Amino acid sequence: MNTAPLISILDDEPEIRTLLAETLREAGFRTQTHGRARDFEAALRSHRPDVCLVDLSLPDTDGLAVVHRLALEEGAIVIIVSGRAQVQDRIAGLELGADDYITKPFDPAEVVARIRARLRRPNAASETGDHARFNGWTANFDSYALTSNAGEEKTLSHAEAEVLRLFLTSPKRLISRAQMLDALGGTAGESFDRAMDVRISRLRTKLGEDPKNPRLIKTIYGAGYIFLGDVVWG
Incomplete structure (x- = not known):
């Protein structure tokens, strides 16, 4: 086969x-x-x-x-x-x-x-596994699903899942735009930056974040992003 x-x-x-x-x-x-x-x-x-x-x-x-x-x-x-x-x-x-x-x-x-x-x-990133739990959520990267403790399930696009996995494998560490470009691929420029902004915005929405004061995905202006959740893989 x-x-x-x-x-x-x-x-x-x-x-x-x-x-x-x-x-x-x-x-x-x-x-x-x-x-x-x-x-x-x-x-x-x-x-x-x-x-x-x-x-x-x-x-x-x-x-x-x-x-x-x-x-x-x-x-x-x-x-x-x-x-x-x-x-x-x-x-x-x-x-x-x-x-x-x-x-x-x-x-x-x-x-x-x-x-x-x-x-x-x-x-x-497969060494980490296909499931990660953090702050009342479970991310399943095999089925592209994000599930809350209450059982509410939300679908992730492949692009959103890549960004989320990047955050979950490097929690509480600054991730610069350059590091995101290196990890996720693409071409540097306005289109990549805009796409990242949109994907992060969608992740925040699915996680129920307050866009004006997000708790999990923090923007460090001029530097990048930090994921502040506690992550357990497996």
Whole structure:
């Protein structure tokens, strides 16, 4: 049985789909390709990909809507591969839950490198386990769920889970923007900073934090963030 990571490609350009699929198979990945969002989403019912490569300009729907659903419902790593190079498109994609953004035209080797970097990141922290308890909450990184002591469950996107895991593995220590960039990957600049702000804001909301006076995730202006909770793994 082939246990190589499965990469699902959604792009309406046949040449791009063929280029990506051939490059990824040569790199040792399994692939699925789709030209329309409805076919892509139908395939998700029977196969759960490890990484989804999603174009934004699709013939039957807005690619950003697909990215948002993937981030909220599937827990897959989502990388946008798009000809939209404007900063606002990058910010929108990352805000909606994408883990990375690659603009066309691209070097196929860079796509492979970005995918491998993303797939390595969860394993880098696997020594801590898949469950962590802190301040009345349990984070399950296997099912991307956040559960309160009262039993209320909230879904985490993959991008939100990465940020939360970073905080939980380094509690009560300052985490700078540079450290976040190094740990989570991406490209330095306005789009990365904005995406981090949005993900942290969403985590605070899910944790029931007062946005004006958060207890767990503290912003140290000009320096970074500190997670102040008491964390137990396992």
